[in-house]
Amino acid sequence: MKAAIRQRALELGFDDCRFTTAAAPANAGQFQNWLAANQHGEMAWLERTAPRRIDPQKVLPGAKSIIVVAASCAAKTPNSEFRTPNSGLVARYARFADYHHVLGKRLKELTTTVNRLGDDGTRSLWYVDTGPLLERDFAQRAGLGFIGKHANLISRQFANWILLGEILTTLELEPDAPEKNRCGKCVRCLTACPTRAITAPFQLDARKCISYLTIELNGPIPVELRPAIGNRIFGCDDCLAVCPWNRFAREGKLMKASARPDLAAPDLIELLQLDEAGFKSRFAGTPILRTKRRGLLRNVCVALGNTGDQSALPALQKAAGDSEPLIAEHARWAMEQINDARFRRA
DSSP: OHHHHHHHHHHTTOSEEEEEEOSOOTTHHHHHHHHHTTTTTTOHHHHHTHHHHTOGGGTSTTOOEEEEEEEEOOOSSOGGGGOOTTBOEEOGGGSBSOHHHHHHHHHHHHHHHHHHHSOTTOOEEEESSOSSOOHHHHHHHTTSOEEOTTSSEEBTTTBTOEEEEEEEESSOOOOOOOOOOOOTTOOHHHHHOTTOOEEETTEEOGGGOHHIIIIIOOSOOOGGGTGGGTTEEEOOOHHHHTOGGGGGOOOOSTTGGGBOGGGSSOBHHHHHTOOHHHHHHHHTTSGGGGGHHHHHHHHHHHHHHHHTOGGGHHHHHHHTTOSSHHHHHHHHHHHHHHHHHHHHHO
């Protein structure tokens, strides 16, 4: 039965498929301590769904197994080939059509296969980063990869560039062997973090993480953290990109077909001039849509302020009068940064 499910997963385009039990995740206590320390920031849903995240039985009563699938978002083209003075930087996973939809469509089909292989009473639920599951715990326990010191999953086949999906099912399937941690003494991810959000091995303060600041945070980005954001406008890959395991990364089949090359190095000044309709049209069907116009243009203003390019001043001046206060405030900050840099050079 496992072989049939794995074969169907590969046919649907997933790069890997592994199995584990529906027992509670090993890091449940660490997760609860992390929440108690408020290191999840404004991500209130994590606290709200915590009881279910640490007990799969509260998600699907009678669950016996968890099927974990992976899709690689590794790319052959290095980031350095894309850089220009006024270009923004988008996290690698977001340079594709929204993975929630790409993986979700196939995972739904795989769930149908799982239910068909079981008896009439088989029940299954599928998730793509949307359900109350500590998915990295289950992925490690299923042998798909190991949680690195940056708190992300690392696969020996696809390195740091993997997207996960899960099927929680009442069907009992033999679990695969878990993966062991293979970080060794390496601490490159800790030293690479621009904001020191990785406070210790395996410990992340999301409130300082650039991915959180540019995606999850709804309000102003703390002034003291803005310079460290550089030209990143959606997410950050720094801790992932320095990992030595990346030399083994392979491109995946599923995400490659959904690539959006136009998101590799978007022009910041062009983005700053997007109105609501333009924003929705430009980013329809991509993860970037979730930041909304106000969030993305907030990030764009910070990035332009960090580049110090005076050619951005006219666009920033216009943005400083935007009807959205969040954009206007960050535009004014960016102009001050550029003018201060010009004064220092004089």
